[in-house]
Amino acid sequence: MTPPVLSVRNLVVAIPSRAGVSRPVNNISYDIAQGEILGVVGESGAGKSMAGNAVIGLLDRPAHIASGEVWLNGRRIDNLGPEELRRIRGRQIGMVFQDPLTSLNPLLRIGDQLTETIREHLPMTAAQARDRAVAALEEVGIPAAAERLNSYPHEFSGGMRQRVVIALALCAEPSLVIADEPTTALDVSVQAQIIALLKRLCRDRGTAVMLVTHDMGVIAEAADRVAVMYAGRLAELGPVRSVINTPRHPYADGLMGAMPSLAVGQRRLRQIPGAMPRPMNIPSGCAFSPRCPRAADKCRIDPPPTLGDDPKGRAACWFPMEHPA
């Protein structure tokens, strides 16, 4: 059996400050297999971006990996130095962020940016790299690709820029792509195009994808499995259809009830009382207990079992929801 492309084990990201240490990512474990799209969903501040950035060694100081392991294709990478990590990014891990301009140099023609990335990671002559850059742009649907090599990022529309970023992320044929809110800034019509593009490219090449977004609709369209994050932890992890149709964690269940698209014909949406706690004020026991309709005394004292310890467990909850078959 081939090992998963990405394997994250008991990952903890800590941020020390004068007020104490906060853990915006607290003991999460998951795998992503070849050709699989894992969606990571959760509210703002749940720790989604931190979880993704920790994998690629892009945490901003003072945030750091306090414990846990990250394995890429059977090799441990969380303990590598910055130089080695930089080489892995681009070559083995491609990245797509919400704002395409964070990945593009505004002063360089996109052709130069592509060929530079390609030659940095692959043994190619300038001419070979140029051909590859054209092919990469054609693949992501940029018309007249050969001519567009000379264009600067600002000469493209937002949607076209994000296509260029995807071309850049995939041009060295990485085995893993981390996409953090790749379509959040785009119109729905362009979003649909970009999601379809990501899906197609990853299917064709067997690339594993970590798709971070707060939009459950995007996850439902794109992901094979979904991880629901709450206050730095994984609340639920399972096949996307199962989690949407039969959520087992009360938070995941509340989230589905709050979606207008799942409440067609209902006058009111279901609401979860209160708000997610900040990383400095996570309640003891289960982090969701103050808002949970199923909470019992046990929940306020003992943290529920961590997802991943029990490979069959889908929800980190003492009293998961049951759904009649």
Add this chain to the structure above:
Amino acid sequence: MTAFVEVTRLGRSFDVSKPWLNRVIERLPRRRLVAVSDVSFQIEEGAVYALVGESGSGKSTIGRMLAGLMTPSEGAVRVAGSDLHADSGARKTARIQMIFQDPYASLNPRWRVRRIICEPMVVTGGETEGLAERLLEQVGLSAEDADKFPHEFSGGQRQRICIARALAANPRLIICDEPTSALDVSVQAQVLNLMSDLRDELGLTYMFISHDLTVVRHMADRIGVLYLGRLMEEATPAQLFTRPRHPYTQMLLAAAPLIDGRTRDIDLPRGEVPDPISPPPGCAFNPRCPFAVELCRKQRPELRDVDGVRVACHLAEQIGTPPAP
């Protein structure tokens, strides 16, 4: 009987020319951007009228003209029988308030919540004793919150404060411009429920602007679909979502991520929204429309009644339901 809000042939353009000197040196013509053109619709008292459309379609511009914050270049807005822009007393009698997307930017960070909420009443010289406390409780916060500052609240709570402020002036019409777009779904559910409750209790009329079709479907009695500043279609949610008539509406519905959509095969939208400074001749949607014929490139279709729906498409009668998702 005339409707509570009557918008007639509303238009607004902006001068987006370069500065005079550049124009002279570079021999550039003046450039005008038509943000809104020939938009007519009515809102019944107590109803929710929604405007949807992609970024730049003119939603906020219409919203601002309806709130009396911007003067139209053409056409008129009548609220409760008087012309908002011609009749100087009209804004006062119409009692219009506005709620914006970013609840933080629209609250003065140095003012306490009491002062923020009472501000509209202070301006009109009304009684403010106990007003903030009463309104805070009405929007689900507590009376003690009146002494706090905006930064002490979460995004959802801040939007409640904005709603409380809007209610202070005892409004009849509230223009909501993407009121929940910056909020997480679980918080969005709280705010949308609150808005529905207030509408029932106070008989408010809403103009609801959003790019999120699922939210609009949940909230609206009537929906106007905008593209490049023009109304493409207007219908009830039931009509629009079961049988979209306009090819652009069909494209939007197909592109919107569906929570139960994973297995569906959609026709991906073509291209992107064109530059609004030089929109295509004829039907503005023709370069992206799968049904476009010669006539579409020459003549702009009027918005007209087709089976109880208003559609601006030459082929509205022929174009049926798209294949069921």
